[in-house]
Amino acid sequence: xxxxxxxxxxxxxxxxxxxxxxxxxxxxxxxxxxxxxxxxxxxxxxxxxxxxxxxxxxxxxxxxxxxxxxxxxxxxxxxxxxxxxxxxxxxxxxxxxxxxxxxxxxxxxxxxxxxxxxxxxxxxxxxxxxxxxxxxxxxxxxxxxxxxxxxxxxxxxxxxxxxxxxxxxxxxxxxxxxxxxxxxxxxxxxxxxxxxxxxxxxxxxxxxxxxxxxxxxxxxxxxxxx
Numbered sequence: 320x321x322x323x324x325x326x327x328x329x330x331x332x333x334x335x336x337x338x339x340x341x342x343x344x345x346x347x348x349x350x351x352x353x354x355x356x357x358x359x360x361x362x363x364x365x366x367x368x369x370x371x372x373x374x375x376x377x378x379x380x381x382x383x384x385x386x387x388x389x390x391x392x393x394x395x396x397x398x399x400x401x402x403x404x405x406x407x408x409x410x411x412x413x414x415x416x417x418x419x420x421x422x423x424x425x426x427x428x429x430x431x432x433x434x435x436x437x438x439x440x441x442x443x444x445x446x447x448x449x450x451x452x453x454x455x456x457x458x459x460x461x462x463x464x465x466x467x468x469x470x471x472x473x474x475x476x477x478x479x480x481x482x483x484x485x486x487x488x489x490x491x492x493x494x495x496x497x498x499x500x501x502x503x504x505x506x507x508x509x510x511x512x513x514x515x516x517x518x519x520x521x522x523x524x525x526x527x528x529x530x531x532x533x534x535x536x537x538x539x540x541x542x543x544x545x
Contacts, residue, residue: 361467363456366432366443370408376455377432377445378463380470384477386435388484389442392476393431399476402429410434422446422469423454423462444470 361380368375382389393412397404402419404412407430414429422429423446430445444466446454456463 361470363463363467364443366445368430368432368445369411375445376453377430377443378466378470379441379443380467380473381439381441382474382477383439384481385437386433386440387437388480389435389440389473389477390433392473392480393433393442395480396473396476404431422465423448424465427454427462442470442473 359381361378364377364379365374366377366379367373368377384392397412397414400419400421402414402417404414407413411430411432414431416426417423417429418426419429422444425448428447428449430447432443432445434441434443446462446466448454448459454462454466
């Protein structure tokens with residue numbers, strides 16, 4: 320039994336070492352999933368407004384975040400500011416007849432378009448005072464400046480989305496770490512129990528060895544007395 324127990328303990332492998340290496344790698348990946356927003360200054364430009372490619376004056380800004388996160392950030396800002404919009408074409412949302420001092424001092428229509436990839440995104444805002452009366456720096460400098468400031472302020476909303484993504488990723492990493500730790504702790508407890516059994520068995524065998532030695536010594540002594 321002693322030999323069997325020794326072999327068993329010798330084969331016990333604690334799972335944490337390899338998995339901890341993978342865990343560290345997962346952590347690095349998780350922290351790199353979403354980065355904080357780095358925006359350029361918002362600029363005025365002629366941008367395709369609809370599917371037909373009609374050019375309208377808008378205000379644009381670029382973020383180093385994927386288009387999915389930026390779309391979510393824009394939606395979160397709209398919800399926070401109680402703006403109700405509707406999609407009017409792919410990637411374009413219209414907020415019609417809104418009273419939104421952040422962008423316009425008087426009622427206006429706000430169109431927000433988000434284009435991008437999994438690395439960068441461009442947000443474009445068109446502001447209309449009705450029909451084809453789109454705001455430009457030339458015809459309404461105040462609203463133009465407010466719109467640019469609005470686009471630049473989206474950095475905080477994008478950062479919030481990025482941080483939520485990082486938290487979600489970190490929660491998964493932690494869950495893996497806890498699972499790995501439990502396996503490690505269980506393996507250690509099992510190994511310690513088996514080692515304790517081996518120690519007890521060794522004590523018994525040692526006692527038996529001493530007994531047999533005593534018997535042998537007694538026999539030899541008896542022989543010497545003949």
